[in-house]
Every structure is written in structure tokens, then in C-alpha cells.
Amino acid sequence: MKMKSLMLGVVSTLAFTSALHAERGSDGNVGIIYWQAPSILNPYLSGGTKDIESSSLVIEALGGYDPTGAMYARLAAEIPTVANGGISEDLTSITWKLKPGVLWSDGTPFTSADVVFTADYCIGEPGCYQEAKFEGVKSIDAVDDLTVKITFEKPMPNPYGPFVGSQTPILQKAQFQNCTGTKRQECTAENFGPIGTGAFVVTDFKPNDVIQMKANENYREAGKPRFATLVFKGGGDAAGAGRAVMETGEYDHAWNLQLAPEVIKQMAEGGKGKPVSGFSTAVERLEMNMTNPSADLDADTRSTRKAPHPFLTDIAVRKALSMAIDRVLLTEIGYGVAGRPTCNLVPGPDVYASDNTECLTQDIEGAKALLEGAGWVAGADGVRSKDGVRLSILYQTSTNAVRQDYQALIKEWWSQIGVETELRNLNASVFFGGDPGSPDTFQKFYADVEMYTNLFDGTDPQAYLSAYRCGNEPSPANNWAGENINRFCDPAYDALLDELASTSEINKRGEIGRKLNDMLTKDSYTIVPLTWRGRVSAISNTLGGFELNTWDSELWNAADWYRIK
Amino acid sequence: MTDASTHQLKTNPRSKWLDVWREFRNHKGAVAGAIIFFGIVLLVLVGPFLWPFEPNSIDIRNRNQGPSLLHPLGTDQLGRDTMARIMTGGRTSISVGLAAMLLSLSLGTAIGILSGYFKKLDGILMRFTDLFLSLPLLPLLLVMMLLFREPLSGTFGPEKGMFILIVVSIGVTSWMPTARIVRGDVLAIKEREFILAARSIGGTDAKIIFRHILPNVFSPIMVSATLGIANAIITESALSFLGLGFPPDFPTWGRLLNDAVEFIQLHPERVFWPGLAISLTVLSINYLGDGLRDALDPRIRGR
């Protein structure tokens, strides 16, 4: 009897302890595949999304954004607000309290010294890719081991730039202290294997290929991560990645499948995985050039404000071009469920989303009438003209199957209202590169209309809307490095921008934001939004705990993933 | 004593080219190849005029359809008729393929022969070839686009300008293997007795090259021609893939193939037709070339 109970006791104790120990590392390996391969695991030395997301498995920030766009505390104890005293009344400083007891993966304690060090690492010479997040910061001080105070130069309505979101994670001071300034690039071992507080630790990194990771023994949450090892593979194309998850089951998660909707549906029938989609702020739009891109002008005048556009300066033309487009059809063909037709430049968060839905109905007759009324009369070849100016548009975008389909459809609709279109597609590296020597960059805008997608990080569109300030346009003077691509200029817009910068109440900010959005879209048709693009990723049917997050790194909760048995 | 020796020949002296034609005609593969090739050319030249559908006319209601009576080859994701696109695309692909191949063949043969025949030119021409072989293709094409697209557009119009630019880009970057191979053959042939004989009777370099050397390096040239056309068509598709080719509404075979790869499991026929078109063109030119080579080779003729 005694023996039996003893055995029972031993067995149950063993079971109990093994259940506890079975938690961390009990689910074996998890495989992630991104069709862009990470080149470096230090987001301060690279702006690429793949690098930011892959490093987010290892190094973390003080706070992040969850799938609904709300902020949550990661390494901080809580998110500082004015209400809880974390942000000073005059909005010039924010104080972060760190979670106690957090350890780096090498066992040393995580302290405020690391936070201050990371800020110094980025700010100053020679600069870092995420500098814009630290804009306006006057000083960062370690008040004590677990408290950091950031002071700004002027009142900041949105002080959550530094250290919120995967773009600005905390680096370990002890590891990186000899890697500052010009020595940064030479610390290859550190850049390829940063010591972090995250759920995983890097064991091997082959740049532009694969990262091998294992569970962090010193992770702050017991029993997590459930996976003992992680393989992050990069390279190839979206179709191969989708196939590897949904059809062959070789990987558990594929990021950002930019494929035709029917192709994704067909892959999902493979039965091994499913697509998941979510929306953030990415909008595919047509940009109208307010200046003249004609090749007859000299290099100093072409596509600058010195030469207004011959016909796109007429609002009737811009509005007609927008009215002729059937956004619902475009989105259905190009993106399926991963897209929503939109008329807004800023589609979310909800407080900034204007209720602007008039443009969603295509109105070819209305467009024709508008053009007739404005004096644009069709000639013998069907193309409208007025005072010798023909409505002939050069419409450019990057090389991408969906974009080329959009171009074909839009060209067809525009020809129905009497506008002639020449299509051009350019190599993405050239189009998006800022090489001042190339005529094909989107900044130079040597075309009448161009199409691409832009978005903003986080949930506040202030910096995004500020791009369209007068004087912020690309031109020979600033080497074509400006953000006001349309060369839009409206003093009323600039005045509203200034007002936004000094407003902190969220509803007021929303109201101003919506007004700014409308000024660019439905009031002036300078920007013609087409599709609110979501992101489609694929996960294996046996991967549990995955929640698609389009506001932060997609791997934000990798610590919570587990294998569904 | 017979009068045979003093008999006049009743028949006309045989013309060389008639002989070549007769030999060619007897070569079944070559005839088949010729028929297929000229058939394809006829189809792409005349077909678009007879076919009811335009290659770019969008018909959303009928998108993604398989083969049917109305659309024998189906439609693509925007409802454009595949048959029309293949025929119109064929014009561009075949003309680019032929033109680029001829350009690269001429350049390669010229440099190969000069290099193999004239020892003094060999060193510099071959180093020049090495240089071109080492140049990375993509940046080279980008530079050519950058420098020449607008001037050519301005002079010849956007479409012709692009055509010239693409043909020259492909031609200028694919002559090197032909040059090396021809040079190799020329080096070997140059030392043969009949060349020595030709020289000793006072043949000029030009005559020797054109009458003796060129016909004998015909084989590798023909192989290069066949491989060259396939290469040119595929390179043109790679160019459009990189955004350096024709505008997106120009449906070339390579582009059609490229666009269809994504849909290979859903609509395999979209991959099949452009692939078949390219393969048939290459195969038919190959057999044509085989026949031509056999017909022109004096050792085979008349056997």
C-alpha cells in the first residue's frame, strides 16, 4: 500500500513537474518564411521591414501597438499618459517606468541605462535610420534603474515616437558600447546576433538567407515561448512562400503574400494552412502632378512649381478622371478580400477616417459632362482638347502584376471619357530609389500621373499629412528629396497643419486630420485614392496563438505561439 | 571513234543555288520547319486583322474563362482574349527575336572571324569580348535605358524607339558566345590545306574569308542562330519583368508566359500557349537551320 501511494506520488510529482517544464520549448520547431530576406538584425542600421520584423523576435521596445491599433506596454510597466502622471501636464516630458525583474538573454538585468544608451546610439552623428522617431527630443535621462524620462523641446501632443513600436527596440549597453559612432558598421557579430529581452535568441544568422533561433531561457514569462527553436527563412517570391505554408506545410507562417486573390484562394485549398488578413493605413493611390513634366522643358523647370501643369491644374479634369474609375471593381480584381475601395488618404484609425464615400460609384457620363462643361471638347480621334491642349496622360507605376492590371483598366475607362493614356512601368528599385540622376524616380515625377502605395507607422498621421506642406516638394534645389510629390500648395492647408501640431485632444485632432484629408482628396482631387490595401499572410493550421497585427511587427506575439496538437 | 567527246551538252550548267534548293527540299525536317515557321509568321502578321477580338479590349464579365467556342484559348484575368494576345504578341516577339538575333549574330560572327583570322586583332578583340562577358547585365541595361530612351523616343516615336532600344540591348549583350565559338572554328580552319592553297594562288583576305572560311563555320553559326532566337525572346520577357521593356499593354510572348506563371495551377492553359508558341518557333528555326546547313555543305550535297 505504502509502495503504491509512494509510486503514485512519484508519478504525479513527475507528471506535475514535467507539465511545468514541458511548457517552455515543448512544442519543437516553428518555421517562418518571408519572401524578403533579412540582411541585418539591427533596425537602427537598416530601414527595411524584414529587418525590423525579424529583429523584433529578439529585441523589444518599451511599448507596441496591438492588432486593434491600441498601445500596450511591453518592457514598460504601463503606458504613461497624462492621467496617470506619466506625461507632464505641459506635454514636454514623458516618464517611462520599466518592468522590474526583466533580464537580458545573457542573464544580466535590463535597466534604464540600456534605454538611454540606445537613444544615444541613434541620435547624433552619423545618424541612424530611425532618427525620425526621436525628432524633437531634447534629452533622455535615467532617473533611476527602472525609470527613464524623455524631455522634448516643445510640447508634443504625441510623445510616443521613441521606443514605441518595433522600429525602436532597446539594445544592450554592455554588448553595443564599443559599437557607437563610426564603429557601428564593424560590429558584425553584434549586428547579426543582438542580445535581447525577447522570447528568442539568435544562434546562427546567414545574411539574406536564414536565421536560426532558440528559446530564451531568461525570458520574463514562465513557460514561454512554447517553441524550442525557430527558423526564419528569407528569399524567393510570395508565391513560393505561400506554397510552402499552405500547400506543402514546410513552414508555419508566410508574411505579406502579394498575390492575386484567386491564387491565394486556390493555395488555401491545399488544406495545410489558411490566409489571414488585416488592415492598417496603406492606400494605393493616383498622384496628380500639379507641374508640367514635359521633356521640352529644361532640367531646372521640368516638374517644378515654375511650370504649372497644362491641364491637371483644372479641377474639372482631375475630378472627371477620378469619377471615371470604378474602385470597387479594381479592388475586387486586384486584391479581393485583402483590399477595400476607398476615397480617403488616411483610412484609419477610425477617429481620423473621414466619411468620404461619394467616389466609390463610377460615373462615366457625369465625368464626360463635367469635361464638356469645362470646355474640353472631343476631337476627331476622340481625345478631348481645349485651346490646343490635348488630354494626353503619361501614367507610370512600378512593375507589379496587380498594378499593371489597374493601369489597363484605368486606361480603358479614361479612353471612354476622351482622355488618351500612355502606360509606363518602371523597375521598382529605380522608381522608389531617390537617385537624382535617374529620370524615372517617383520624386522626379516626369509623368502626369503616377501610382503607388504609401502608409504611416503607428496610429498618428501628423507626420504623414505634413508631407504636403508648401515648399516641401522635390526639386533640383534639394536634389529631388522632398515629400510633397504632387507639388501641392495651399496656405490654408499649412495653417491647419500648424494647428494640428499644437492640438492634443484626440477628438479635436481627429477633426483636423479629417479636414486635411478631405482637402487633399474630395475637395481638390490632388490625390486620388483607389484601394485601402490590407495585408494577407498565411499561417499553418497547426499554429496556434497567431494574431495578425498590421500596426506593428507581425511577429509581435511570437512568445505566445504554440503548436495545435 | 564516237562523237561523244565532241557532243555539246544539251542540258544547262547546274546553278549552285538550284542545287541548294533541291537539297533543302529533300530534307523533310527542314521543309516541315520552314512550313511551320512561315505559318507562324503568317498567323501573327495576318491573324490580328481577321480575328474579331482586340488584344487589349477588357471584358470583365468574361474574365478567367477557359477555352470556349467564342474564345478558343480562353481569357485572362481582365477578360482579354488570349488568342488575340498571342497573335499580336507574336509580332513583337518574333520581330524582336529575329532582329536581336541577327544583330548579335552579325556582331559575333564579324568579331569572331576577324579575331580568328587576323592574329594582330585577336588579342584586343578577345579582351574586348572578355570585358563584355564580365559586365553585369542589369546595370548595363539600366544605363542604356537611361541614356537612350528619351532621345530614341523623340526621334522615332515611343514604340519604335523602344523596339530599337530593346533589340540593340539584347543584341549588344549576347554576341559574345558566338564570337568565341566562331573564332575557335576559324583558328582551326585557317590552318587547313585548302586555305593555304587559296592563299598561294593569290586570294585576298576578303575573298578567302567570304568564299572559304565563312561557309565552313556555318554550322556553329546556325546553332547560335537557333539558340539566339530563343534567348532573345526570353531576354525580352526578363526585360519586361524588370520594367525595362515594352509598356505593359504590349503583350509579348515572354510577358504572357511571365504573367501566367502565378496562375499555373489555376489556369495551366495560360502558360501552355505562349510556351508552345516560343518552343514551336525555336524548333522550326532549328530544323530550318539544320536543312540549310546540310544543303549548303558541299560535302553532303548530292550524296
Next chain:
Amino acid sequence: MLKYLVRRLLISVPTLLIISIVIFLLLNLAPNDPMAQVPLTIPPEVKEKMREALGLGQPLYVQYAKWLVQFMWVEPQVYLDHVLGTTMSEGQQRIFSWQTRSPVMDIIVQRLPQTLWVVGMAYVVGVLIALPIGIYSAYKQYSVFDQVGTFVTMIGYSVPPFFSGVFVIILFSVQLGWFPSVYDTLHEVVDWETFKFQLRQMIMPVMVLALQVTAQISRFMRSSMLDNLNQDYVRTARAKGLSEWTVVAVHVVRNSMIPVVTVIALNLPSIFGGAIITEQVFKVNGIGQQLIIAIYANDLPTVQTITFMFAVLIVVFSLIADILYGILDRRIRYD
């Protein structure tokens, strides 16, 4: 022949120097911006600052001179350090990739084994298949073997790798499930089981690549053999009573090798940076993939270094091909 060899080796030094300058100028003339792939959310001023940090502000000749010194002087020292255990290269700046901020040569060395395994093997397989096909096709011209061989090789050449690679994956990985669709670059071969897995994951990329190679080589082999089979010396040899095998395999093949040697010699350097599309489709971490990623990201130091190494191989293999001509056909004289 020796004089020729020495002369060629001497000439190759200025040739390579000129080639490296042309490549450098080409890369800088082409529209390029290492910030092209950086998201639009990063403001232009920050991008400009980052460009300065990469050294783009310096004049071209300075950038070129730096690269040259690093490639010719520093990198060999690093190699010697590695082999001999010395510390000659301590503190000297190496060629850094703009994407990874790590030495370019380290990445090349890291990828070399994979490249040789997959791409190298494909060339060997391709050549081994192509030669017999070409020879037999010519010997039995217009036979069924010839027709089928022609048909298959021509289809193989007309079908581009971005299609054949995907087709093969769909057939063998998705439908049949025989082979993995993603190449596991972390896989280490330590025993028979792991070796079998390595073979399984190599078969598809090797097949696709070999198809391209086979087509070219077999066509040239066949046409060259046809040229020679009709020559008088073949009739003489047969009349002399030599066995068919000796006539064909020993005499005719040897005399037909010149174009084939050219094609093989021209293609061998492509192992180092030519199988770009196949490596992308199968996600093999070869040097071709490194090159194309670097070109898209405008990572000029990487592109310059790999392209220059490719040029060195071209020059070396050109020389080897020329020497082989002299050996194969004694009539060819260079002096």
C-alpha cells in the same frame, strides 16, 4: 605555347584592371540608390544622411581606389590570417556590404559550398548528359534518338527557368510530395540519412539548371560532330580497318571538341553568379542570389566585388579554352 601562356597571363592584369574600372563606372552611372528599398515612411533627410554614412558623398575615384586597395591588399591579408593564424589585417577596413554591414568576402565564402554543390553539380551533370546525347545524335542523324533528343533539348532551352522551376516544384513538391520546395540551407551532411536528404533537396534545382546547360552543349556537340563525320579522314580511318568505336569516339570526337570546349569554358564562370533565377525560385543561398539581391538593393560594394571575381574567372577560363584549342588541334598556332 609557353611564350603564349606567359604573354596572356601578363596581359590579363591590365585587362582585369580596365574591366574593373568599366564595371565600377557602369554601376555608378546606372540609376542606383541604396535607399531604394527603404520604406517611404523614413523621411528623405534621414535617407540622405544614411547615404553619406555609406561613403556615397566621396568622389568616384576615391571610392574606386578604396575598393581596389581593399580587394587587392586587405582581403588577401585576411585570407592569409585565416590560413596562417597571423594578424596582419588587424584594424584595416575591409570591403563592407551596404546591406548587411558585414564583409562581402565573408558572405561569399559562406555561400561558396552551396553554390558548388548545387550549381556546380548541375553543370557536371549537364555536361555528362549532353556529350553522349550530342555524339550519338550526330552519329545516327535523323534517327528516332536524334529527333527526340532535338525535341527535348530545344524545349528545354526555350522554356525559361522561371517557368520550368515553378513547374517542377508544383509537380514534385505540391502534387507528388517527393521533394521539399524550399531548400534547407542549414542542413548538414553527417551520415547516410542526411546525405539522402541533401540529394532529395538538390535534385530539382540541379535538374532545372542541367536542362539549360544540356541543350546548349548537346547542340554544339552534334553540329560539330556532323561537320566532322563527313570528312575524308573518317573514310580513310574506316578503310584502314579501325573499329567504329575508335573512329568515332577517339578521332571524330576529339576533332569536334573545339566549339564544345568553348561553350563549357564560357559557362563555367556562370557557376559563380549566373544561376540567378533558379537560385531565387528554389531559395538556394548561392552567390547568384547574393548578386541579384545586391543589384536590387543597389549594394554597390557587393555587386562590384562579385562581378569582378566573375570577370577574373572569365579571363582565366578564356585562357584555358585557348590553351585547350592548341592541345586538341595541333594545327592551331598562336605564335
